[in-house]
Amino acid sequence: MPDIRYRIAPANPNAHLFHVELEIEQPDASGQSLSLPNWIPGSYLIRDFSKHLIDLQAETASGEPLPITPVEKSHWQVAPHNGPIKVQYDVYAWDLSVRGAHFDQTHAFFNGTSVFLAVDGQRDQACSVEIVPSPYSEAENWRVATTLPPENVNEHGFGLYHADDYLTLIDYPVEMGCFHLLEFEACGIPHQIAFTGKIEFHCIDKKQLLDDLTRICETELELFGQPYPIERYLFLVTVTEKDYGGLEHRDSTALICARSDLPYLNDEKRSDGYIQFLELCSHEYFHTWNVKRIQPEIYQTASLNEPVYTNQLWWFEGITSFYDAQILHRAGILERDNYLNQLAKEMTRVYRMPGRFKQSVAESSFLTWTKFYQQDENAPNAIVSYYTKGSLIALGLDLTIRAETQNAKSLDDVLLTLWREYGATGKGLQEGEIESICERASGLDLKDFFQRYLFGTEDLAFESLFAKFGIDFTLRPATNAKDTGGKTEQKSFPPQLGANLVNTEHQTVKLTHVWNEQSAGQAGLAAGDEIIALSGFKMASVQALESYLARQDIGDDIPCHYFRRDELHETVIHLYEPPCDRVLLEPALKKPDEALEWMSK
Template sequence: MKPPVEYRIRPSRPGAHLFEVSCTVLEPDPGGQGFSLPAWIPGSYMIREFARNIVRIEALADDKPCVLEKVDKHSWRTPALRGVKKLAVRCEIYAWDLSVRTAHLDTTHGFFNGTSVFLAVEGRTDAPCAVTIDRPEGVQYADWALITTLPPAEGVSTGRCDFGRFVAPDYDALIDHPVEMGRFARAHFEAGGVTHEIALTGRQDCDVERLCSDLARICAWQIELFGAPAPVTYYAFLVMVVGEGYGGLEHRASTALLCSRADLPWKGMEGLPDGYKSFLGLCSHEYFHTWNVKRIKPAAFTPYDLTRENHTRLLWAFEGFTSYYDDLALVRSGVIGVDDYLALLGKNLSAVMRGSGRLKQSVAESSFDAWTKYYRQDENAPNAIVSYYAKGALIALALDVQLRAGSAGRCSLDDVMRLLWQRHGCTGVGVPEDGIFAAVREVGGEGLGTRLARWLRQAVEGCEDLPLAKLLKSMGVVLEATPAGAAPVLGLKLAPGAGEPRVASVYDDGAAQAAGVSAGDVLLALDGIRIASAKALDDLLVRRLAGEKARLHVFRRDELMAFTLELGEAPADKYVLSLTPRAGAAAVALRRGWLGS
């Protein structure tokens, strides 16, 4: 058995945003020991080159300085180490990225993912790992606590909110438990036999009782969907609360979340504001990943190769199906109503239909190219790519509806997910590239399953719009498309924010593109009237008619330009779903099976 690899991490200089990290190897490779830092983090499909944040690195062989040669952008190697019993590599890592993907440290808190701070030891990634996490030095940090789902070391009196020594069976497990430290609000709830904790870092006035109550219902429903027991006994939501922010990243027993302060519930809050629904949907999404992608994985991810891109054409199922179930879990658990859910569906459908990229890129292609396109979007993204999250969720919806309607409610996408869980999640066997189609075929049976597996392949490999209006009729749901507003449009999107109205994207075949307006242009005036903001532009356009000519002045770089354009008619790209009045008994039964009673 290989000796365990020992790690130690200390917030050495919080004011300078520096972690000090050591990695100690007993009985290192006598021919020379290699080390590397991951180039990406699972769940975020982009090469991020975390090694660029290493400020200093050194090696000690039996406590004496040792040569450590850099081999490539994220790898190092020592020379031959004959007779060396212990090798330690120490590095200083800069942590100033306030996101769910990397690491962040200041005098108020610390957060890190293992992929940003823990070196992988060549030839030892399957060895047990132990890590000691230290509190920063100084009386001002005496009240800092810590939360992580890493198990504490046996025999060490440390809990999940104490600093100390933790263990992992291998490197893959070590880097899949993020850590939050500092001063945070804590709350916990039980669901499905699992203890759940929430840590809220940052200033907030959250009604934690309401949040725990809603999350408990969502988590319990998801555990019931896949079947108890859940694959974890303890789960943590690590929430960084900021003025404006949104994001999440799944891990095997926790999730790191970034949310806006205004999106959290507050004491006395009435109803369900859109921001809170969005936050609950984010929590639901990341929690569903506990099964779908953390344990039910594409074969391309078993195991992960963290040195390079891991391509798969299946992200439409692992992210798209998860995006379908995240909001569905809200309505099935009773946290939101049916009307709220239908509004969320319409919002997602509208977002997909507003981008012409859906007609050029399939979700299978979008999945494969996530590394270079979806995660590296530019100003032409709406015209060139489709979201495997958003359209993948619509494909899941269409598939679920067809399974239910075609079987008179006897089977559904739920059964497909349970089959994938038993066959792949419980066994650790990766899903082959045609595995989702095979599961649909098996669940639906010889006739329905074969037909829907063929339909699904065409849907994910083609670029056609989905016949959702027709399919939803069987559920007693009406789908209608209307213009988002009465005013004519320029065919462009402005960058968010309250500053100067700058063009973020120009849509294909719109008035702005035909006239020559480009992304990056700053809008100045329409027919001689100043455009001071996005609202000012809207106020000008609402007084005009589609087909009228207009003169638009812009700055491109430092040059004044003028364009004559013909105002376009507002497209019917706002999708509204509603219940069919006086739907038949069969449709109502199917709908209840789909959305719950």
């Protein structure tokens, strides 16, 4: 048996408490140090998981209490003892997300970063984990879903597992409950999907789902090639009313999605929500290579106590964001025109944000701990996303490499070079290496490209880049505040306030984000303000407000009454020309004779 042994049980569903025991056979005789991560790999925010630990105690093998003293918020010191010790504690689990732990009467889910104390000085040692059923879980006939390597488990998955070391241990999320389980094979590798949450599972189009996921996984496996880095894979999917997100792990992923994003038997075609869900699956599966194995060296040795700073997230998240939808196209799920429209919508998310001229993508990556992961209402005006703008850099790189090499090379060549030399070998990347590898793999001088678009704040020259491939890139105004870009049948473009709008329960229109240089911002309106009337007419909903604006002309001055907190204010909104910030991609009407094929490789 390993010298480090964990036991975890879903102890109390009403109080949302896991009970955890840790046995250390050979602790530091001068006093064992214990710690819990402050952040989880893949999500770059200090989350202070230790705030959920309750009633931390230590004792000797004979049951004599040992003092345990906090050193700082997530670090404890056990009193000196020459011999085995046992530590036990409870973990409050009420974070329904992919990053933490959640436990109630319906299921139990945890990431190791939330529940397993690290034995400092012995993090590289193998350990065992016993997942213990409770009377409640047994009465409810719960099962376990995880890719933790099993040693001795029962038919429900409860029992003994092992991990090679602490960092490996915390990379296996665990789900317990009466989940729905689907199975399929991709390139001969067994895959499972466990659905947790209240869903009418008999209405789900399981054949469509399994067919699409098989095509996605096989496309990615064939892109990177053999030998494959996984022997099995697990999608853990929590289904709720409207949530969305994912977190990658070494051979699994934790996802959360809206009920409406799943495919249903009566759907005539793949819905936009379902395409979004497939993109999420594609994105997190791609991380099996790009993040979990191709990764910065500083992440390979991270203690998870303090932030780790890198400029490289543009590659790890941006390139993955570029490929997630393109994989759907390569897999035959999105036809070319649909893919172009989907791409236009994703590009629009960047072009709508004036903050892209204030912050470079490299800086966005470096400051992810604060500016990206702690966005406020001014974020659109102040920052850029290394996910979305990073995906545009990837797109620009692919188009540039293809155009300059007459399609002899593409971004795939860069990706596969990184996989062969880094991901497959376990070698970590230094700052600046990715840029040099892009040059080496493509044979091009890309220094100016990176200086302008990665470390600078310029928009990429997509009009000329796409033209070489017979695709028209244009920017148009919005049809309404929720217009996501892409194709539209609407021919007129009414005035816009330049703000994100939501309805309130007391029949006003609330501004959640305000763009600085557009009509609402120029009139002095701010995030949180609630418009109650325009030109003396009550604005009881976003629909009413946009219907009113559609009847106005550019250049009009509109009297506006609004609440800021509980104070009534008035201003005049001047209706400026709406900006062209929605992207449209279409096959060129006059395709040049020398136009290259895009995505032909």
